[in-house]
């Protein structure tokens with residue numbers, strides 16, 4: 299549908315999040331405004347339109363595959379967006395499972411942000427109400443090689459490239475691949491917290507050691523510790539004694555940073571093949587219940603102490619949205 303740019307009067311079809319803004323009206327309900335370019339948006343709303351917020355940035359990471367990282371990233375992001383938080387989900391895994399799970403295929407991906415320096419706001423695709431996504435695909439492998447050849451700051455490029463994106467969102471989630479690659483180091487340098495999903499199946503075998511090793515490896519790579527938003531047991535089955543024991547051991551170690559487990563649920567495994575989040579696919583499933591609890595826990599928690607950032611105020615003014 300064509301809309302009229304509030305600044306220049308041009309007719310255009312809004313495609314990106316920044317092209318729509320709800321602008322507060324004195325004494326009345328906010329009104330929707332459209333902008334064909336970032337410059338038009340800036341001209342009408344000024345820099346303040348981009349500077350009222352500072353996102354919490356969470357990297358969802360575990361160097362092992364199949365621990366529920368993508369499932370957690372997609373459903374936590376969807377749940378936060380459903381709660382009205384402006385949320386950006388960035389896929390930093392060349393497998394591109396985020397796009398596949400949500401049924402989006404952007405014509406551009408994280409490669410274009412990292413290597414070509416394109417504006418994250420242009421590359422982000424609005425996928426649901428308050429949820430935008432930057433997708434990934436096999437070109438990320440090329441980005442990794444490109445990063446490795448850089449002389450300096452090769453683990454800080456993402457933070458540089460994302461520019462002021464954190465001002466446009468309240469949450470930015472990064473779905474990481476199963477490694478401690480340069481891409482993941484970039485994700486960790488950009489993020490201010492890490493959320494670690496741990497499969498209870500796996501835990502039953504190797505225990506808490508593997509989680510500690512992941513954290514140690516992260517710290518070694520970064521040269522400093524990274525605040526933990528939480529350790530999240532996944533694939534939990536209360537009927538299996540070892541799973542219960544594993545969670546108890548984790549609780550002993552991580553105390554209040556251990557989050558309530560996500561139960562094993564066929565509905566969670568099925569949802570991505572329907573290109574749906576768990577809330578869309580089966581809102582009354584145990585999976586939806588567990589991820590809703592996680593959303594509330596993250597929303598209700600402060601940023602970890604090591605971070606000095608404050609949560610944005612609920613009244614923070616308008617925010618650009620695509621239709």
Ligand SMILES: Nc1ncnc2c1ncn2[C@@H]1O[C@H](COP(=O)(O)OP(=O)(O)O)[C@@H](O)[C@H]1O
Nearest residue numbers: 363364365366367368369533561562563566567
């Ligand atoms: N709680 C769960 N119960 C059942 N299946 C799950 C659960 N969480 C994830 N899955 C499924 O397990 C597989 C691996 O999960 P995924 O989130 O892709 O892991 P990762 O991103 O860590 O590799 C996927 O097929 C996913 O649908």
Ligand SMILES: [Mg+2]
Nearest residue numbers: 367368391395
């Ligand atoms: Mg994954």
